[in-house]
Amino acid sequence: MTVPVSLSSILRYGTLTAALLLCLTANRGSAETAPHASELATAALLPDSPGASVATATGFSSSNADAAAWPWQTNNTGPKPAALPQVKFIAAGQPAPRQKAHDKIELGLRESVTPFSMIGWAASATWSQLIDSSPNYGTNGKAFAQRLGAAAALNSSKEIFSDGVLATAFHQDPRYYQMGHGHTFIDRAIYAGTRPVIGRTDGGRTIPNFAFILGTGGAAALTHTYYPERNVTPGQVMQTWATSLGGSAFGYLLSEFGNDAINWLHIRKHE
Numbered sequence: 001m002t003v004p005v006s007l008s009s010i011l012r013y014g015t016l017t018a019a020l021l022l023c024l025t026a027n028r029g030s031a032e033t034a035p036h037a038s039e040l041a042t043a044a045l046l047p048d049s050p051g052a053s054v055a056t057a058t059g060f061s062s063s064n065a066d067a068a069a070w071p072w073q074t075n076n077t078g079p080k081p082a083a084l085p086q087v088k089f090i091a092a093g094q095p096a097p098r099q100k101a102h103d104k105i106e107l108g109l110r111e112s113v114t115p116f117s118m119i120g121w122a123a124s125a126t127w128s129q130l131i132d133s134s135p136n137y138g139t140n141g142k143a144f145a146q147r148l149g150a151a152a153a154l155n156s157s158k159e160i161f162s163d164g165v166l167a168t169a170f171h172q173d174p175r176y177y178q179m180g181h182g183h184t185f186i187d188r189a190i191y192a193g194t195r196p197v198i199g200r201t202d203g204g205r206t207i208p209n210f211a212f213i214l215g216t217g218g219a220a221a222l223t224h225t226y227y228p229e230r231n232v233t234p235g236q237v238m239q240t241w242a243t244s245l246g247g248s249a250f251g252y253l254l255s256e257f258g259n260d261a262i263n264w265l266h267i268r269k270h271e
Contacts, residue, residue, distance in 0.1 A: 090175050098202070107175075108165070125147035162214075174212070176255055193252065193253060195248075197209050212245075220244060224237065
């Protein structure tokens with residue numbers, strides 16, 4: 001069945017996920033105090049996160065083209081790594097702690113209520129109000145408040161379902177690992193754009209992104225409890241699901257290339 005996806009819906013969810021770029025910038029700053037990978041024990045690499053560093057329960061490793069340790073290696077004699085914050089976006093070359101179940105729950109809860117996600121709710125509600133799009137509550141002040149609550153419910157439930165509950169159930173790593181420089185634009189774009197549907201296990205094996213696909217679908221289905229009746233038909237729910245996946249892909253693209261764009265603009269400003 002072909003699901004109609006309107007430009008306004010894509011822009012609406014794209015605006016929401018743009019807030020993730022701001023979250024990435026803030027989170028990167030909080031991780032700069034992490035110990036250098038060279039001071040810690042060797043671990044395995046995730047195959048679809050080129051340039052990223054991954055930590056086991058006992059140490060970290062920097063990316064290495066010759067690394068081929070599968071599954072996760074451990075070194076009980078290595079030093080214990082300093083605790084790193086649970087963040088959604090991992091910059092190329094940045095150490096990342098291996099996640100346990102409670103870490104994923106914490107990540108899902110944190111991502112659902114960050115100040116930047118709240119900015120996204122407001123942007124989504126404002127855009128929907130301006131063009132009077134789904135969810136169709138109307139165009140008065142009460143309608144805006146309803147849209148704001150609906151945007152918060154949809155995106156918070158998506159984060160909690162995907163990053164917390166289902167990532168734990170499917171033993172998946174819900175984080176996004178930037179490829180970064182050293183890879184072609186096309187490779188980076190394809191990698192970022194496919195992360196909503198291509199994921200990885202905790203051990204680094206590439207699999208369909210069951211947690212995100214089903215979590216986004218569950219969040220879309222949940223709109224049946226608070227969207228207007230005209231917006232909860234099977235076709236409308238499928239459209240909400242599709243636009244949420246598309247908006248998340250756009251958000252990953254912003255994460256992958258956002259810093260490059262900021263740096264380019266900074267250089268152009270000083271030329």
